[in-house]
Amino acid sequence: MTIPNDIRITPELVADHGLKPDEYQKILDLIGREPTYTELGIFSAMWNEHCSYKSSKKWLKTLPTTGPRVIQGPGENAGVVDIGDGQAVVFKMESHNHPSFIEPYQGAATGVGGILRDVFTMGARPVAAMNALRFGSPDHEKTRHLVSGVVAGVGGYGNAFGVPTVGGEVEFDERYNGNILVNAFAAGLADTDKIFYSKAEGVGLPVVYLGAKTGRDGVGGATMASAEFGDDIEEKRPTVQVGDPFTEKRLLEACLELMQTGAVIAIQDMGAAGLTCSAVEMGAKGDLGIELDLDKVPVREERMTPYEMMLSESQERMLMVLHPEKEAAARAVFEKWELDFATVGVTTDDLRFRVLWQGDEVANLPIKELGDEAPEYDRPWVEPKVPTPLAADDIPQMDVADALLKLMGGHQVSSRRWVYEQYDTLIQGNSLQRPGGDAGVIRVEGHPTKGLAFSSDVTPRYCEADPYEGGKQAVAECWRNLTATGAEPLAATDNLNFGNPERPEIMGQLVHAIRGIGEACLALDFPIVSGNVSLYNETNGRGILPTPTIGGVGLLPDWSQMARIGFAAAGQVILLVGAPPARGTHLGQSIYLRDLFGRKDGPAPHVDLAHERRTGDFVRKLIRSGVVTACHDLSDGGLAVGLAEMAVASGIGATVVDINDHDPILQYFGEDQGRYLVTLNLDPQGEELTALWRDAEALGIFAPWIGTTGGSDLVLGEARAIPVAALKAAHEGWFPNYMDGKAA
């Protein structure tokens, strides 16, 4: 069916495009006439939440985004951070939540494809990927289907493209029943003097379309991703794009080859809102107009209308502005890789965005205003209500060994092996730490000692209880996970997943989480260099848990000194660095309460950023001094789960001595922040250990010796000894059993 361009613009049509009446009025004021149908589509693409950040912009501006190593902060396809020796790491995280719920395989696959494209658009070869996945309750009827489809989709795309997946998260909660989260992270390496940007420069230059052909898939995708779900969700399946990793791999090689020729002036991948967004962005950033001739756009379907071409989200496409004298050389590169190459437009000096089709001008809009004049809202918000503290004697009791076994074999803590074995974790031959530890680590190819660490973190239940502390905690935990390998955390990307911002409670969550993230990033010198906001994660009026995912990158100067989580040998001292004197005290929002007693009460744990910084810097120094044989930060499940994970990773047990007069449940399962377990190859009676404690004390860090590694059991104080083999069986068992339909 062909939709004419002169279709009548009715209030219903405006509403169907996700535009509010006042927003439509703004369009009328801006252009002084009624928009054409194509123009309405262009406005809806540029002004939706996904592309314009209209609800979050005011608050995102408050985040720290600069630092001595930051080459490019937010606003480009990805952030760029200097790692020395003339090299930079280029990275970003982005959500593909809405499409993945509608069509899990393709939704997740194209999420991975999109983020990889963001990275290589900047001239970087992707070297690592991560995925933070959040699903509904394990016993919800759709969950298995979604897990299996999303994981297969992530693997299907990333494996074929050829990037190692080095880390990520998988979490379950009933609040994601109707809105799962798929947050894809990618990082690449580039030379600092060969970074490519989207800003077009020069009038009368060719605008070139590269990659795959344009089809009708994904028309209106970005607008769909900016609305809540209702019961008609299945009808939105046609808005999901279809991925082709084979084309993406060729596009990568062709782009990197083309960039070597010096032909590229500006480059922008076609992601959300495809041709519209990429063309407007390149022009607006360079203070240039763009004229596109749609008759030249390579299409794979017949009778496509300008509206469809402008809004198609067909994957694996790029737009570039090229030096005209090098156009022929550029074409040869793309023909070698059997990809489409078409000159579809030209840069102009009139600051207009003009679209021609079959001799007609179907759109003529002011290009700067399309981007810059997008509505920006200061949406009303309310102060989140923070839960009251638990009573001091409110410590539900359970046998420590039983509780630990249950948590290790539960959906929250159990091994994600079932997931990550479907991802290629070692392609490129540089993976030093694969999933299962605190952070994924790769070596920097071509450098004798340097490595990069990656971690993705957030604790949504903390964010729900207290968005401010939860925001801080997400940053701190990411920073901590990088630190636990010995890496210096460099910078982060944020992927903010929330409900409907038009509800003041949700907006309050967003505002407070961003405040927490900003404070933590500032205190930890961990700037945000890229990111993405996903709002309207709601179904029938019920929002997800606020989930500001933080993806961080750290630098290891010498990977031979990197720490891992598994105990290294028997007879080694275990220190709990950064602990309060009582080791653990905070049960509010713990998984001990939630998963063993069905309680979701109490405040989130407090994150003391100064303590976090001191402790992390101290641990990193210890690791780099060469005395640390294993290191693991404490998070879900506290000390008991931390010790169990170190034992399971190595097959070596440990014996830990209780402290007197303090409830073992708090000691072992409290989720106090800023703590690390460290094992040392030092004489317990020796001078070196005494010196270490002196240093710690001088910094105000408590680092008690809590036990010793060895044996085949984990012995936690007075509790019965648990064979490491039993912990391992519980830990490895849950996921495969669940996916086989045996457990929920």
Next chain:
Amino acid sequence: MKSAVIVFPGLNRDRDMIAALTKVSGTAPAIVWHQDADLPDVDLAVIPGGFSYGDYLRCGAIAARSPIMDKVRAHAARGGKVLGVCNGFQILIEAGLLPGALMRNMSLKFVCREVKLEVVNADTDFTRGYSKGQIIRCPVAHHDGNYFADAETIARLEGNGQVAFRYAEGTNPNGSINDIAGIFNEQKNVLGLMPHPENLIEAAHGGDDGRALFTGLLGNAA
């Protein structure tokens, strides 16, 4: 020994293979693009892993019909050595250089993990760096590595010493018949295997059990 790596669009472990050959022999292999008219004069032609032509139609099927494969066939017929790893193994089978078929993994899922391999025949140019019966570590990463052949072919492979590697100690990751991980042609100058020895050749890989394949093939270790 001189080597060449053949690259088809969609392969993605070409860089891993080039790095392994270079690190072990001290000399970079020649790179042959699938549209090149000829194979250079080399002793060893390697087809690395990946997803040539997106695994569309059938893994390896499109690449196997590419003109460069005629040159590979001629090279093998002259007694030149050919190594195919993962997708390279699939391509060699589709090209008729090795018998049997590689079906979808029994789990129907992609699998990336470390397995144990038994060196079944150490009396070849490819495997002389190992000893017969030796158990080595090696990673796998594939979706379609479930080796199958009819009973007659299997009997012939087993009888002729054409089974190169077998998954050992219960680590068969894909359901392959007789735990077969890699096979030779009858003349033992063509080897195809699913596991990735090129990803286990140095300390950074957490081990170097894969290195002996390359040292055995390329002569002196660098």
